[in-house]
Amino acid sequence: MxxxxxxxxxxxxxxxxxxxxxxxxxxxxxxxxxxxxxxxxxxxxxxxxxxxxxxxxxxxxxxxxxxxxxxxxxxxxxxxxxxxxxxxxxxxxxxxxxxxxxxxxxxxxxxxxxxxxxxxxxxxxxxxxxxxxxxxxxxxxxxxxxxxxxxxxxxxxxxxxxxxxxxLMQAELQALEAALGTPKRPVVAVVGGAKVSTKLDLLSNLVEQVDSLIIGGGMANTFLAAQGLHVGKSLRERDMAKTAREIMAKAADKGCDIILPADIVVAREFAEDASHETLAVHLCPDDAMILDAGPQSVKRIVEALDAARTLIWNGPLGAFEIAPFDAATNAAARHAAERTRAGQLISVAGGGDTVAALNRAGAAEDFTYISTAGGAFLEWMEGKDLPGVAALKGGAR
Known part of the structure; x- marks a missing residue:
């Protein structure tokens, strides 16, 4: 150190x-x-x-x-x-x-x-x-x-x-060093949330650092649309299509496998226990919203987690706040927690929605480390130097 x-x-x-x-x-x-x-x-x-x-x-x-x-x-x-x-x-x-x-x-x-x-x-x-x-x-x-x-x-x-x-600072730095500094490989990252535009630096850095990148939540819709798939009334950023394709091209160049939903859970309204259906990813109806990843997607995510030795998690895989659209997040989180508990995975997670989602899934306590640092956690994952950490390394003048 x-x-x-x-x-x-x-x-x-x-x-x-x-x-x-x-x-x-x-x-x-x-x-x-x-x-x-x-x-x-x-x-x-x-x-x-x-x-x-x-x-x-x-x-x-x-x-x-x-x-x-x-x-x-x-x-x-x-x-x-x-x-x-x-x-x-x-x-x-x-x-x-x-x-x-x-x-x-x-x-x-x-x-x-x-x-x-x-x-x-x-x-x-x-x-x-x-x-x-x-x-x-x-x-x-x-x-x-x-x-x-x-x-x-x-x-x-x-x-x-x-x-x-x-x-607390020591624990945070050691956990992040284990996740991104000198990690045990393969390394898998889960990145979810609403918008690609808020996590451009994060995605760009991760495709150079990790072996597999699982993309979920609203930002997955932007990537699906960028591939020419219909996403109905789903949350997405139309002006980010070119950027999404550039990130996918960069991932391919760096040997990073991007994992997007293969099947989707759709509904006509965002409400508790709303009427919903599971469809192949290319069959989203024009009047429906994608609110979660389906069971085939979860199976692929679980396979990636089984192959991984290090996991970095930021953001949910779906609209985790209400059932049944929390299913993919819950299943993936619980599987990661089980592998961590068995000593097979180092798992580091952070970000406000992430902490809430992992707590809701009952998985947080078994993760190796949960960061509550918010912006600092994200900037570290983006590969940026943090002034407070750099100052500690520099020492007294």
Whole structure:
């Protein structure tokens, strides 16, 4: 690894500036989903166990460099204290952080107020980063989900202090390295979702990296139409037909097998338990929508998964939100989970709809790694350098 972890640092008696992502949903002043808070607990407790003082840096919402009281981290404080089981003190200003009171010094963990209240944060301002760096001795980045942002607390600060990855960041980087860096082959990728246009860079990179690419969801309709097949009233992007053909040509040149639906599940309305039928892929009626892949398609996907040793998954294979159009996603996800559980497959997945689909299928717990990083996960899969990761590799100047 070209970056350090907490195991490489002497934390005893050190103030550890720790970038975390606790940008959680809040309603009526209460956290409604504490998943992101729970995922930083190992890092914070490990710093404490090693004799360090965690000073958490976090953002909440998009205040755009201004103080917005509704976006204060104060609402998150009770959930954070509950998850950590330690005393946490909110430091409302940088002046306050530079001149800590005795009460603040006594707290186990310090939490700086929303870092995006400061315009220097999103500007990746070096003077602002230097002011932050002066608050600590060591920098720890545990926010992979913010690593695609070149901000003061994710990029500039890492060049000013001895730096390392937190446990969540470490797990994410190791999982992605196993999936795309030096993977066990064959490698299969599942890419679904509504639009080809939102995943052009992803598809273009994957056909150079993987052995088989399974395309599902609405974007599969665009590829089918690009081959001259009728897709009725299905969601598709007419202006992406040429691009879809270029991606297929590139895949053929690189030796990547693109797997598209061979049969389809169609309906006249998108509704729970709507009347539907399964047809060969070339028989979609003019007044129908393709809402899922059929059983023959699932059989081919399962065969690809059986041959694979590594799986990368982003996006559902159909309209997974409602039955019966969740069948292909559920069947493929459960098969991947079964092979992972048997030690036959390394499976890494990420993206909002992906996590929801795998949870719905009851498969998420058996995947090797599920990323909740969203944009950062996608940009990594697209082959882009992430500023927050690059800064950790570069180290202090």
């Amino acid at each position: 070209s970056w350090k972890t907490l195991d490489d640092m002497n934390l005893r008696g050190k103030r550890v500036l720790t970038r975390v992502d606790i940008n959680v949903p809040v309603e009526a002043g209460r956290v409604t989903d504490a998943t992101r808070i729970e995922r930083i607990v190992p890092t914070v407790l490990d710093i404490l166990a090693k004799g360090g003082k965690p000073i958490l840096i976090a953002h909440f919402g998009r205040p755009k460099g201004k103080v917005v009281l509704d976006l204060s981290l104060r609402a998150i404080l009770p959930a954070l204290q509950g998850a950590l089981g330690r005393s946490v003190r909110l430091i409302e200003t940088l002046d306050g952080a530079e001149n800590l009171t005795a009460e603040a010094e006594a707290a186990d963990v310090l939490l700086l107020e929303n870092i995006r209240f400061y315009p220097g944060e999103e500007a990746n301002d070096e003077e602002f980063a230097a002011r932050l760096a002066a608050l600590g001795d060591i920098y720890c980045n545990d926010a992979f989900s913010a690593a695609h942002r070149a901000h003061a607390s994710t990029a500039a600060i890492a060049h000013l202090l001895p730096s390392c990855a937190g446990r």
